Amino acid sequence: MTNDGTTAGAASKADGAATGSGDIARSLELLWGTGERPSRGPKPGLSPDRIVTAAVAVADAEGLAAVSMRRLSTELGTGTMSLYRYIPGKAELLDLMLDRVQGxxxxxxxxxxxxxxxxxxxxxxxxxxxxxxxxxxxxxxxxxxxxxxxxxxxxxxxxxxxxxxxxxxxxxxxxxxxxxxxxxxxxxxxxxxxxxxxxxxxxxxxxxxxxxxxxxxxxxxxxxxxxxxxxxxxxxxxxxxxxxxxxxxxxxxxxxxxxxxxxxxxxxxx
Amino acid sequence: MTNDGTTAGAASKADGAATGSGDIARSLELLWGTGERPSRGPKPGLSPDRIVTAAVAVADAEGLAAVSMRRLSTELGTGTMSLYRYIPGKAELLDLMLDRVQGxxxxxxxxxxxxxxxxxxxxxxxxxxxxxxxxxxxxxxxxxxxxxxxxxxxxxxxxxxxxxxxxxxxxxxxxxxxxxxxxxxxxxxxxxxxxxxxxxxxxxxxxxxxxxxxxxxxxxxxxxxxxxxxxxxxxxxxxxxxxxxxxxxxxxxxxxxxxxxxxxxxxxxx
DNA sequence: CGTAATCGGGTACGGTGTACCCAGTTCGAT
DNA sequence: ATCGAACTGGGTACACCGTACCCGATTACG
Structure with a gap:
């Protein structure tokens, strides 16, 4: 909450795949979260779950390198930046992919x-x-x-x-x-x-x-x-x-x- | 020799760090090679050895992610593309870094x-x-x-x-x-x-x-x-x-x- | 001395993650 | 019923990356 942008930018400069680089509280909510929708605004056309599913599918088929935000967005038929409505950043996406597959x-x-x-x-x-x-x-x-x-x-x-x-x-x-x-x-x-x-x-x-x-x-x-x-x-x-x-x-x-x-x-x- | 460009391009699309993606014969020459200079042309101002040394230093200090061709070139005080006179590509650079450090x-x-x-x-x-x-x-x-x-x-x-x-x-x-x-x-x-x-x-x-x-x-x-x-x-x-x-x-x-x-x-x- | 071979490196392209911003949608409060 | 807050969708732009391509300067051999 208090921390937007700067840290995420620094994190993205680092190596290949890292986990937990972003807002941990947000990741935890996504993992254990109730999924309650806010009352106002249009219905979301996407969900973290669908994004994670698509990401795992791409990673399984073509490797982690093929998992890019642009690729996922075309896979899901949306705009690239729409993904950021559901997931804080790529680091958190990797978190979610991990937990999905470890189960x-x-x-x-x-x-x-x-x-x-x-x-x-x-x-x-x-x-x-x-x-x-x-x-x-x-x-x-x-x-x-x-x-x-x-x-x-x-x-x-x-x-x-x-x-x-x-x-x-x-x-x-x-x-x-x-x-x-x-x-x-x-x-x-x-x-x-x-x-x-x-x-x-x-x-x-x-x-x-x-x-x-x-x-x-x-x-x-x-x-x-x-x-x-x-x-x-x-x-x-x-x-x-x-x-x-x-x-x-x-x-x-x-x-x-x-x-x-x-x-x-x-x-x-x- | 017969294989310029296309394969290297495909290799660079892949994941993070890979080794031996490029011309293996070239890598072998660099590893075991005699280092004999060609007779014609200006004296080289650089060497694979110096590049590898700089690359290892940067990787040790700031991680592999910091090792980019642009970064190495500024580190060595040359133009970015000059590095490619001495090393076929980044994959081969990683090969050389590996052997350097394993010894x-x-x-x-x-x-x-x-x-x-x-x-x-x-x-x-x-x-x-x-x-x-x-x-x-x-x-x-x-x-x-x-x-x-x-x-x-x-x-x-x-x-x-x-x-x-x-x-x-x-x-x-x-x-x-x-x-x-x-x-x-x-x-x-x-x-x-x-x-x-x-x-x-x-x-x-x-x-x-x-x-x-x-x-x-x-x-x-x-x-x-x-x-x-x-x-x-x-x-x-x-x-x-x-x-x-x-x-x-x-x-x-x-x-x-x-x-x-x-x-x-x-x-x-x- | 000409010329072939080599070196140095600028420019450009397609890729990445994502900050920033605006337009459109929906619902709660009035 | 209407207004505005809260939300969704997503286009544009920026700073990185590796490297293909090309041109001018330099050097030594024939």
Whole structure:
């Protein structure tokens, strides 16, 4: 309210996608808000919801870069500036897109809970990965100022519910979630980046590496990289499932801690 | 050579920061290149090296968003278009910035090797984290088409050297590196995003969460999130070191696999 | 010395987010 | 019934961005 214009202008100068740059109170209202119309004035022909839906559709289909105010306005058949009647700015639009899409994986399966915490982690990781594959643009949004909407809270609640059985302290449970999600996001980002690179350059991965081959071979023969030069042919093959490998390692690592804690409870003060 | 303009134009339409979008052969030449001057024409007043140095300086100080061709040209005291005499386009500039900065952590310590693979992973993780903190903009560059320059190869060689002692198969060693790096990048990204959000909005984290508090409290009291509502006060405190926690879990997870493999070698065909 | 090759860089184009402003619409108060 | 406040729609304009295109100045080879 007190702050129009200046800050938003500064925010827009910054990097690619940021969240929560604008009026947070406004974002919160939009997320939890009642949607009550003011009594006076003509009926609005648009709604934040419709704009967010259109934005997510464009982002899914063509990437976050295709989501521009002009593009959305033509998509919705309105003037560009009309969008600003419903959304304070692009930053808030990203906020809303985030919350919309984060709810999806949990809306799908309200069914049976995971058997134990191992299954919960497995499900959490796969769900997160699926969602990131469906909406790769999620990886480009600054989530630091994510406004915690209903969807985000529900996701966190479900995750914590599945992990309670580990018998760890509360901050450690958060640590487990962070560690797993970081790992998943890293892999998802690698894949998304690769796909984007192919789309942008029109050059396949194979062709790209073929271009580098002569330089790499020269480097390997130079003797400066003895370990790499001696590695197996299939080392960088895509046959190896990095997701499964990493996830199993993570679960094993948590298991060790869970075991320690259980032992301590059994025989305290050793 | 055969491909001027059109592809580069298409590439520039895409998202934020991408790498290897341009002429790969040119990028490779710049990375490994001899730097031989052509014989005719006036002496160049600039060099790719100077441009990259300026670009890294600006990115470190003000973020990747501040790195624009116009900005670099004023920084270097030349005309904007002069930069294109030395670098095919912005995509290639990002390539070069990447390789420049990836070499740093290994240039610093050519000294004693780590005691064992555990120490190697620890060192790798901390080195990576330090580097990402020094150059947060690294997290915004699409690395899928990273041109493997000398620095990148040297880093990979050192990492593999430290991990050889684990006794795992070669693709698994890569898996270890990927898993650790994904985790580290996830944490670094969280921190970088937070810092960026503060810089953009001028709003501290505390103030931000304070804004959300009423909505969160209402949600907690609603009974829809019983597990979260019952968590300890310090659950989301920043006192808890997420980096240490996650890293120890990862090492424990790898340890389990290393133990299995050692046992198999001891008593094969059980 | 001519000329081919290279360097420096100005201008222009199509893209972005959005500030600012005005015209048209609708409803509450009088 | 009428007036005006509150609201919606949206056109125009500005400051950025990357870079295609082109021209004049400079240099060294034939």
């Amino acid at each position: 999806e994986p949990f809306a799908v399966r309200p069914d049976e809970p995971p058997a134990d915490w191992r299954a919960a982690i497995d499900r959490m990781a796969r769900g997160h990965l699926d969602n990131l594959r469906r909406h790769p643009w999620l990886l480009k949004i600054n989530q630091a100022r994510t406004v915690l909407g209903p969807s985000a809270l529900r996701g966190l609640e479900l995750a914590l519910t599945g992990l309670r059985g580990m018998g760890l302290r509360d901050p450690e449970l958060i640590g487990v979630i962070i560690t797993v999600n970081s790992f998943v996001e890293g892999l998802a980002r690698t894949q998304a980046d690769a796909a984007e690179a192919v789309a942008q350059t029109g050059l396949s991965d194979e062709a790209f590496w073929e271009n580098q081959r002569p330089y790499l071979e020269r480097a390997m023969l130079s003797g400066a990289y003895p370990v790499m030069a001696g590695m197996a042919e299939d080392t960088f093959s895509s046959d190896f499932d990095q997701f499964e490998f990493g996830l199993q390692r993570l679960i094993a690592g948590f298991d060790a801690l869970v075991g320690e804690r259980a032992a301590e409870r059994e025989a305290p003060r050793t | 740093e952590p290994f240039a610093v310590r050519p000294d004693e090797p780590p005691a064992d693979w555990r120490a190697a992973i620890d060192r790798m993780a901390r080195g990576h984290l330090d580097n990402l903190r020094r150059h947060p903009w690294l997290l915004k560059i699409n690395q899928a088409r990273t041109v493997l320059g000398p620095s990148a190869l040297r880093g990979l060689e050192l990492a593999l050297t430290g991990l050889r002692g684990m006794g795992l198969r070669d693709p698994e060693l890569i898996g270890v590196i990927i898993t650790v790096n994904s985790f580290v990048e996830g944490l670094a990204r969280t921190q970088a995003d937070a810092a960026e959000a503060v810089a953009q909005t001028g709003l501290s984290d505390e103030a931000f969460w304070e804004n959300q508090r009423p909505y969160l409290e209402r949600a907690m009291l609603s009974g829809a999130y019983p597990v979260m509502a019952g968590m300890a006060e310090d659950t989301f405190s920043s006192d808890f070191d997420q980096f240490e926690f996650g890293l120890q879990r990862l090492i424990a997870g790898f340890d389990a696999l290393v133990g299995e493999r050692a046992a198999e070698r001891e008593a094969p065909r059980t």
